[in-house]
Amino acid sequence: MAGSSLFQMRVVHLDLKGAPPKVSYLSEVFPLFRALGANALLMEYEDMFPYEGRLKLLRAQHAYSPSEVRAILHLARQHGLEVIPLLQTFGHMEFVLKHGAFAHLREVALFPSTLNPHEPESLALVGAMVDQVMELHQGARWLHIGCDEVYYLGEGEASKQWLQQEQNSAATLCLSHMRAVASHVRARHPDTTPLVWDDMLRDMPEGLLEESGVPQLVEPVLWDYRADLDVPSKVVLMEKFRACGFPRLWAASAFKGATGAHQALTPAEHHLRNQLQWLEAVQAGPAGALQGIVLTGWQRYDHFAVLCELLPVAIPTLAICLQSLLHGSFSEEAKATVQSCLGVSSLDLTDFTREGACSFPGSDILALVTQVGLHLRSSVEALLDGNRYVTGWFSPYHRKRKVIHPVMVPHIQPEALSLLGRWATLLPELEAALTRVFYPDAVEEWLEENVHPSLQKLQSLAQDLSQAIGQPGP
Incomplete structure (x- = not known):
């Protein structure tokens, strides 16, 4: 009917x-x-x-x-x-x-x-x-x-x-x-x-x-x-x-x-x-x-x-x-x-972007928000809470004192810098896409709620790591 x-x-x-x-x-x-x-x-x-x-x-x-x-x-x-x-x-x-x-x-x-x-x-x-x-x-x-x-x-x-x-x-x-x-x-x-x-x-x-x-x-x-x-x-x-x-x-x-x-x-x-x-x-x-x-x-x-x-x-x-x-x-x-x-x-109810990009107005926002929600934020959490080298050798105690065993650095730093690079690429694109559709206060609010907390945690980790090994921070 x-x-x-x-x-x-x-x-x-x-x-x-x-x-x-x-x-x-x-x-x-x-x-x-x-x-x-x-x-x-x-x-x-x-x-x-x-x-x-x-x-x-x-x-x-x-x-x-x-x-x-x-x-x-x-x-x-x-x-x-x-x-x-x-x-x-x-x-x-x-x-x-x-x-x-x-x-x-x-x-x-x-x-x-x-x-x-x-x-x-x-x-x-x-x-x-x-x-x-x-x-x-x-x-x-x-x-x-x-x-x-x-x-x-x-x-x-x-x-x-x-x-x-x-x-x-x-x-x-x-x-x-x-x-x-x-x-x-x-x-x-x-x-x-x-x-x-x-x-x-x-x-x-x-x-x-x-x-x-x-x-x-x-x-x-x-x-x-x-x-x-x-x-x-x-x-x-x-x-x-x-x-x-x-x-x-x-x-x-x-x-x-x-x-x-x-x-x-x-x-x-x-x-x-x-x-x-x-x-x-x-x-x-x-x-x-x-x-x-x-x-x-x-x-x-x-x-x-x-x-x-x-x-x-x-x-x-x-x-x-x-x-x-x-x-x-x-x-x-x-x-x-x-x-x-x-x-x-092709349409998948669980993943709209898996088979290819959509072309409706605002589809770029959907793709970028999906990256943030399903990938980048979880990657930061996995690094901070799931990487055994971070939790075991660069805990909050170590980070506060800026000390780390040098052998552990290669197990942490490349992943942290790679993630920062992905955020650096995505963030300007996301901000531009949001600005095309929404007013500045909405863009600011969404980024502060959904991007900045994870990004700041990642930046803080990279900064602490650089200082621990005597390098300038990112």
């Missing part, structure tokens, strides 16, 4: 709260997304949106300008990709609540993640953010208002007092804020339907959901990124949401950013299994219940987390996932399309 009949909308999520691509790179990958089967984008701007007025302090250093956002929207239209903006309005509000000007709107004073739903200023703030985003996205059919992982809800002082009333609960508090934000969207932008992540709604009683009025205002996005997704439970959840009055539902899988906060290389097989199980769920669930699927591509687990896999690194996995959703399986036809679009003669 063709995936196009199972999921009318196949949405690629661009998480811009870490390593946001330059517009020039988006112009290269949008045609690829379309060729692979995508027909929409979920743009999670976070601090990359060009907020104005009092909200201007939310902008990141390299935030897109209004003209750049318009350019992105034009490129998307040009390539048949409908844009759905995403704006967090309840949980994951760190990029707003970390600022002193808005810190008083935290649910819990210590944590900048959750908005205090009791403060009238909270809804005014969210409303202003929504209106500015929609001003640049006029005509958008959907606006995703987030509302996932609303940690610490009910733990603030105002909430604790409110919850002392018998009829109140954390669930009703959540629904109240969700309803208020969605009502603002509907009132100010009547042609736009709010979407919400479903996790805060999953365990709520059917009656409570039905009575809240929320099902008439929003469409929930059921997210699950596991390779062992529980298909029967997803079917039950779909049936529950339909019974509560939600007219349309969405699914959300993942093509990257869901297997580890510090993941650098994307496990394609995990994400393929995730897509295939979502296909099982939609086939087993109520007919026509899921009108679209969002392939999430998280770049950070939250605003303060490290970077997950960079977008170019995950494009082969995205290709496999999109084609599998389009064809209903990772068929030979799907595989052939992936190979053609990526410019690779």
Whole structure:
């Protein structure tokens, strides 16, 4: 069964709260997304949106300008990709609540993640953010208002007092804020339907959901990124949401950013299994219940987390996932399309670069990051911790005192200098490739997290060795 009949909308999520691509790179990958089967984008701007007025302090250093956002929207239209903006309005509000000007709107004073739903200023703030985003996205059919992982809800002082009333609960508090934000969207932008992540709604009683009025205002996005997704439970959840009055539902899988906060290389097989199980769920669930699927591509687990896999690194996995959703399986036809679009003669789910170089935009980043992740860093660790001459005759004790038996030098120095030479060749190439796609702060962050620690250990070893044998350091 063709995936196009199972999921009318196949949405690629661009998480811009870490390593946001330059517009020039988006112009290269949008045609690829379309060729692979995508027909929409979920743009999670976070601090990359060009907020104005009092909200201007939310902008990141390299935030897109209004003209750049318009350019992105034009490129998307040009390539048949409908844009759905995403704006967090309840949980994951760190990029707003970390600022002193808005810190008083935290649910819990210590944590900048959750908005205090009791403060009238909270809804005014969210409303202003929504209106500015929609001003640049006029005509958008959907606006995703987030509302996932609303940690610490009910733990603030105002909430604790409110919850002392018998009829109140954390669930009703959540629904109240969700309803208020969605009502603002509907009132100010009547042609736009709010979407919400479903996790805060999953365990709520059917009656409570039905009575809240929320099902008439929003469409929930059921997210699950596991390779062992529980298909029967997803079917039950779909049936529950339909019974509560939600007219349309969405699914959300993942093509990257869901297997580890510090993941650098994307496990394609995990994400393929995730897509295939979502296909099982939609086939087993109520007919026509899921009108679209969002392939999430998280770049950070939250605003303060490290970077997950960079977008170019995950494009082969995205290709496999999109084609599998389009064809209903990772068929030979799907595989052939992936190979053609990526410019690779043979596709191996465990090693994209083994049979030859890819030619998709950013494939050089994939090749270089793979070298770092699979070879160079492990080579440094093997030298420092696995070379018996280093551990036995040039331990930290010896290195501190710069002493070594001369006969051991040939067992250490050639390998150390060879590794340094490989790093010296790769690093400028990697930095140039990253700079073509990303802004300077993202390049700096990725190199500091993934390159510098290993390289500095290697340089330190070589320096100590040179001093121990009376030679100038490298």
